[in-house]
Amino acid sequence: MISKPRGTRDFTPEEMKKRRWLERKMRGVFERYGYEEIATPTIEHLELFTLKSGEGIIEETYAFEDKAGRKLALRPELTAPVMRFYVERFQMEAKPLKFYYFGNCFRYDRPQKGRYREFWQFGCELIGSDKPEAIAELISLAYNILRESGLRNVIVRVGNLDILRKFLDSIGARDAEIMRLIDKKDFEELQKRMGSEEFKKFEEFIGVKNIDEIEYEEAERMKEVFDFLEEFGIPYNLDLSIARGLDYYIGIVFEIDAPRLGAEKQLCGGGEYNLVPLLGGRKVATAGFAIGFDRTLLALEIEGAEFGEEEKPVYVAYMEGMIKEAIKIVKMLRQQGIKAEMDLMRRSISKSLDYANKKGIEKVIIVAPDEWKENMVIIKDMKSGEQKKIAIGEITKEIHS
Numbered sequence: 001m002i003s004k005p006r007g008t009r010d011f012t013p014e015e016m017k018k019r020r021w022l023e024r025k026m027r028g029v030f031e032r033y034g035y036e037e038i039a040t041p042t043i044e045h046l047e048l049f050t051l052k053s054g055e056g057i058i059e060e061t062y063a064f065e066d067k068a069g070r071k072l073a074l075r076p077e078l079t080a081p082v083m084r085f086y087v088e089r090f091q092m093e094a095k096p097l098k099f100y101y102f103g104n105c106f107r108y109d110r111p112q113k114g115r116y117r118e119f120w121q122f123g124c125e126l127i128g129s130d131k132p133e134a135i136a137e138l139i140s141l142a143y144n145i146l147r148e149s150g151l152r153n154v155i156v157r158v159g160n161l162d163i164l165r166k167f168l169d170s171i172g173a174r175d176a177e178i179m180r181l182i183d184k185k186d187f188e189e190l191q192k193r194m195g196s197e198e199f200k201k202f203e204e205f206i207g208v209k210n211i212d213e214i215e216y217e218e219a220e221r222m223k224e225v226f227d228f229l230e231e232f233g234i235p236y237n238l239d240l241s242i243a244r245g246l247d248y249y250i251g252i253v254f255e256i257d258a259p260r261l262g263a264e265k266q267l268c269g270g271g272e273y274n275l276v277p278l279l280g281g282r283k284v285a286t287a288g289f290a291i292g293f294d295r296t297l298l299a300l301e302i303e304g305a306e307f308g309e310e311e312k313p314v315y316v317a318y319m320e321g322m323i324k325e326a327i328k329i330v331k332m333l334r335q336q337g338i339k340a341e342m343d344l345m346r347r348s349i350s351k352s353l354d355y356a357n358k359k360g361i362e363k364v365i366i367v368a369p370d371e372w373k374e375n376m377v378i379i380k381d382m383k384s385g386e387q388k389k390i391a392i393g394e395i396t397k398e399i400h401s
């Protein structure tokens, strides 16, 4: 037996129905905010991700050489690919550009509940505006996608890397390792690295809940963003301890959690970043976020959410010798937009009815020779058990009733 690679998953029909349902929901919200879908390859040049994604991501990247010796990688995220695409194709377009995407990502992580080696992200990138209302609308979009998916408990935290970095400079404790430890919330290690005096100041700093208490210049812009967030009706929390795991972030950053998910509770992460100049493009404001699709599903399941009623097919059974007539019926139903299945096992009528019962099918059409001569079929309602003859021309109306 060959099993699937560690950290990957197969999806059953039931799971795929839920996933497609959630995908439609999320896509609908992006579209309503005027975002347009784009797609990029699953593999990229490794260099795209080593440019500025940070140590963490590089360690986690699935990298390999192709047959010509090119260094390639399975994408660990989609922001760098989208920026590559932007620099290649869209620099001249009218701003702002609003792109969204849905795709699989790969990270060589330690798998656990909510953390996989192959997972899916729904995300977007806003290119061309760094106005406070643009950032507020972006956060509002992320929040509304999660809420409209049906989640009741989500917490939005907004931070600022310029403020955090300035503070760390002021206590002489700014380096990549410290940023990584802040992102991992490894306070024990942080205390060791910073020294207890500095760590105390740090604790005080990240305990600030009101932006008015911050005196750095960037606090003014944060206040404007918060003001617009209130206008959009989005509940938020100031969290100056957000460090983000990727190195390309600058300025305002945010995360959204589902507190009930436990260790892997972060559903969404994003913020302002700087990648375009590194990729050879002209300087432009960029911000975005990505929602962990798999974690959002887990959070919905924990909350006992409804995933929308599934449409059951009409099942067409037939008596011996009536196979072509059954095909005519199933073909007609499908042409009329009705989800229909016919018996493909050459079962008897009673066996077909057993099968329909097991599958939770509600309506069965029985094609029988006597009725066929009168241009009629039998339709059976599996819930009530009621069975009647109807004209072929009336089937659609009957099914919709």
Ligand code: HAM
Residues within 6 Å of the ligand: 076, 077, 078, 079, 107, 109, 114, 115, 116, 117, 118, 119, 120, 121, 123, 124, 125, 245, 246, 266, 267, 268, 269, 270, 271, 273, 287, 288, 289, 290, 291, 292, 293, 294, 295
């Ligand atoms: P990220 O925070 O690395 O950001 O990932 C975004 C989300 O993807 C996380 O909040 C989490 O829900 C989900 N996620 C990450 N790793 C895994 C995993 N191993 N298994 C399951 N879900 C996972 C980014 O990737 C940025 N590109 C977001 C962004 C877009 N920033 C600006 N634009």
